[in-house]
Amino acid sequence: MDSSRDTAELQKLLEQEKSRAMLNELVNKLTSVCWDKCVGTPGSKFSSSETACLSNCAQRYLETSALIVRRFTSMQQ
Amino acid sequence: MNTYASTHSSGANVSQPSPEAVIEQVQRHLAEAYAEELFNTVRDKCFMKCVTKPSSSLSGNESSCISRCVDRYMEATGITSRAVFNSIPREY
Numbered sequence: 001m002d003s004s005r006d007t008a009e010l011q012k013l014l015e016q017e018k019s020r021a022m023l024n025e026l027v028n029k030l031t032s033v034c035w036d037k038c039v040g041t042p043g044s045k046f047s048s049s050e051t052a053c054l055s056n057c058a059q060r061y062l063e064t065s066a067l068i069v070r071r072f073t074s075m076q077q
Numbered sequence: 078m079n080t081y082a083s084t085h086s087s088g089a090n091v092s093q094p095s096p097e098a099v100i101e102q103v104q105r106h107l108a109e110a111y112a113e114e115l116f117n118t119v120r121d122k123c124f125m126k127c128v129t130k131p132s133s134s135l136s137g138n139e140s141s142c143i144s145r146c147v148d149r150y151m152e153a154t155g156i157t158s159r160a161v162f163n164s165i166p167r168e169y
Contacts, residue, residue: 003093010096017103023161024111030157032118035150042126042146046153054153058160 030058119150 038053039046046054094102127142128135135143 006093006096010099013096013100014103017100017107021107024107027154027158027161028111028114028118030161031150031154032122034157035122035153039126039149039153042123042142042149044145046149051156054156055160058157059164062161062164 030061033061034058119147122150123147 034054034057037057038050040050123143123146126146127139
């Protein structure tokens with residue numbers, strides 16, 4: 001009956017989906033980049049160094065991202 | 078004529094689907110897009126790793142490499158996924 005309430009609700013739900021989608025894209029990108037850096041010929045399991053590399057790579061990538069944001073922000077001041 | 082309205086109980090607003098219905102459709106489209114993206118990525122990565130010298134057919138070694146590669150890639154996705162979700166500050 002109240003279509004403006006529906007619109008607001010839809011807006012909210014879409015924002016949530018957008019956040020989820022962005023997170024998904026980040027995971028996909030990260031996996032792709034870190035796979036290239038860390039994985040040699042695929043075996044029947046990861047070596048401990050491959051596992052460590054993948055985990056480190058993901059964290060360092062996120063830190064790099066944050067660092068770059070700060071850098072750009074300080075350039076604008 | 079309006080079959081949507083006849084199969085849904087919220088008769089009041091017959092031309093607008095509910096927010097939930099819209100979101101469900103959005104989620105379906107997104108899931109499809111992700112599945113396709115994942116497939117393409119895994120295919121390209123594993124071809125690169127496992128088929129270094131394409132010959133007249135896929136050897137047994139190449140096939141098993143590809144299978145292992147798919148498994149490992151899914152495992153890698155889990156590792157990076159955990160890193161991302163652990164880095165999100167906890168929400169109220």
